[in-house]
C-alpha cells in the first residue's frame with residue numbers, strides 16, 4: 400500500500416479494519432443493512448431508521464446504530480464483539496470512545512455494505528448526525544451507476560481519479576485489475592480510499608493525494624474511471640474542492656483534455672456525470688473533438704430534464720439560506736450559456752491501439768446526441 404498522506408494511519412488501522420470485517424460478517428451486517436435501508440444506498444429517513452434499529456434490539460440493533468447510522472451507543476450491555484471493535488477503531492481515530500459518558504460512536508463515518516464489499520464513507524448529509532467537515536469521502540447512487548457500467552478491469556492497469564471513498568478502485572481491484580491507483584484532491588477521501596482498499600483485502604491499491612493527473616504524472620493506464628464533481632457551482636459557492644465551475648465541467652474538461660497523455664494504446668476513460676444541455680444536446684459534446692482530438696468519444700446521454708426545477712433543487716441543496724436568490728443567479732448563468740435542460744450521461748473516450756486513427760463525435764458508433772430514457 401502506498402498512501403502519500405495517511406500511510407502510517409492505514410498501516411496502524413489494518414488490524415481494526417480486519418476486526419470490522421470479521422464482526423460485520425459474523426453479525427450478518429449486510430442483511431441487516433439491506434433490511435434497514437430497503438435496498439437503497441442509505442436509509443432515506445434517518446429518524447425512522449433509528450427507530451427501526453432500536454426496535455431490532457440486541458446486537459443487531461446496536462450494530463446498525465453504530466455502523467449504519469452514526470449513532471452513539473451505550474457501552475453498558477453492548478455485545479462484546481462490538482465493544483472490542485469500538486475500542487480497536489477508537490485506538491486508530493475512527494471511533495470516539497467517551498468513557499465518562501460510557502458511550503461509543505464512529506467519527507463522521509458510516510459503513511456501507513455494497514457491490515460485494517464493505518465501504519467506509521462520510522456521514523451522508525441526510526443524516527441528523529451530519530456535520531459538514533470539508534470532505535466526505537463520497538459514495539452516492541451515481542457512484543453505483545458508474546460502478547455497474549465499468550468495462551473490463553481484469554488484467555488492466557486502472558486509475559480511479561477523484562476516488563472519494565475509493566469505490567471504483569476497490570471494485571477494480573476485486574475484479575482482478577493488474578494494478579489500481581486511486582487519487583483525490585481531498586485528504587479525507589485519500590485516507591478513506593486507502594482504508595477501504597485494506598478493509599476489502601486489496602492492500603496493493605496505491606492511493607495518492609493531489610489535483611487531477613498530478614499524482615500520476617508520466618504514468619499511463621488501460622482504464623481511467625472518474626465520477627467528477629459535476630453539479631454547476633452557484634455563484635460564490637464556498638466549496639473549493641468541488642471546483643465544477645458554473646457549467647459543471649470544470650474538472651471533467653481537464654480530465655478529458657489530459658486523458659490522451661495518461662492512456663496506454665487501446666486504453667479508455669469512462670465517466671458518469673450530469674451534463675447541462677442546450678437544444679442540440681450536452682454542451683460537452685461539441686467540445687470533445689477540441690479537448691481530446693486523438694481519442695474516439697462515445698457520449699450516451701439519457702434522462703433529460705428541464706433546467707428550472709434542477710436549478711431550484713440545486714439552490715435548495717447548496718444554499719438553504721437563500722434558495723430563491725441562488726436559483727435566479729443560476730438560471731441567469733444557464734441562460735447565458737443557452738442551457739435548456741440537464742441529462743445524465745456516460746462518457747467513454749478510447750485511445751486507438753497503435754496505427755488506428757480517432758473517429759469524430761458524429762461518426763458511426765458514436766452517440767453525441769441526448770437519448771431520453773423510456
Ligand SMILES: C[S@@+](CC[C@H](N)C(=O)[O-])C[C@H]1O[C@@H](n2cnc3c(N)ncnc32)[C@H](O)[C@@H]1O
Pocket residue numbers: 536537538539541542545559560561562563564565566567582583584585588609610611625626627628640641642650
Ligand atoms: C463525486 S465524487 C466521486 C467519488 C468516487 N469516485 C465515486 O465514484 O463515488 C468526486 C471526487 O472528486 C474529488 N475531486 C474534486 N476535485 C478534484 C481535483 N481537482 N482533483 C482530484 N480529485 C478531485 C472530490 O474530492 C471527490 O472525492
